[in-house]
Amino acid sequence: MRRLAKAVASVFYVGHARFAPGTLGSGAGLIIYYVVKDNVILYGFAIAFLFALGILFAGEAEKIYGKKDARAIVIDEACGMLLALFLVPYHVMAVVTGFILFRLLDIFKLPPARKLETMKGSFGVMADDIVSAVYTNAILQILIRMLHIFGKLG
Numbered sequence: 001m002r003r004l005a006k007a008v009a010s011v012f013y014v015g016h017a018r019f020a021p022g023t024l025g026s027g028a029g030l031i032i033y034y035v036v037k038d039n040v041i042l043y044g045f046a047i048a049f050l051f052a053l054g055i056l057f058a059g060e061a062e063k064i065y066g067k068k069d070a071r072a073i074v075i076d077e078a079c080g081m082l083l084a085l086f087l088v089p090y091h092v093m094a095v096v097t098g099f100i101l102f103r104l105l106d107i108f109k110l111p112p113a114r115k116l117e118t119m120k121g122s123f124g125v126m127a128d129d130i131v132s133a134v135y136t137n138a139i140l141q142i143l144i145r146m147l148h149i150f151g152k153l154g
Contacts, residue, residue: 025074
């Protein structure tokens with residue numbers, strides 16, 4: 001069970017990278033995004049599945065790593081990245097902007113993300129990234145609509 005919890009929570013050890021594991025975890029989310037982006041049902045399932053896996057394994061992984069929301073736990077970033085781009089019309093600039101915005105919001109943790117992060121166990125690990133993803137998605141939806149209105153996005 002320990003090996004499974006580490007593998008899942010670290011997104012198959014992506015989170016064990018020495019440099020920027022959260023960013024790489026978000027990158028893993030982008031890989032999943034490119035596989036599911038054209039099928040809204042599969043996309044929604046992927047988000048729900050990653051969230052469920054995060055809830056099942058992130059708390060156990062915290063115990064294994066001996067630290068609250070250890071750097072190696074990146075399933076929250078992968079799930080958050082998927083949610084950040086959910087139902088955002090595909091455009092390379094939207095994906096790049098979404099990635100950067102999600103990482104910034106995940107790092108700076110606007111309210112209530114910082115408070116949710118302090119909760120114990122898996123929910124605390126996952127919740128702050130979900131809030132950052134919802135903020136990212138809302139900002140992207142607004143930006144894309146504004147760009148369409150002004151004819152800047154084709």
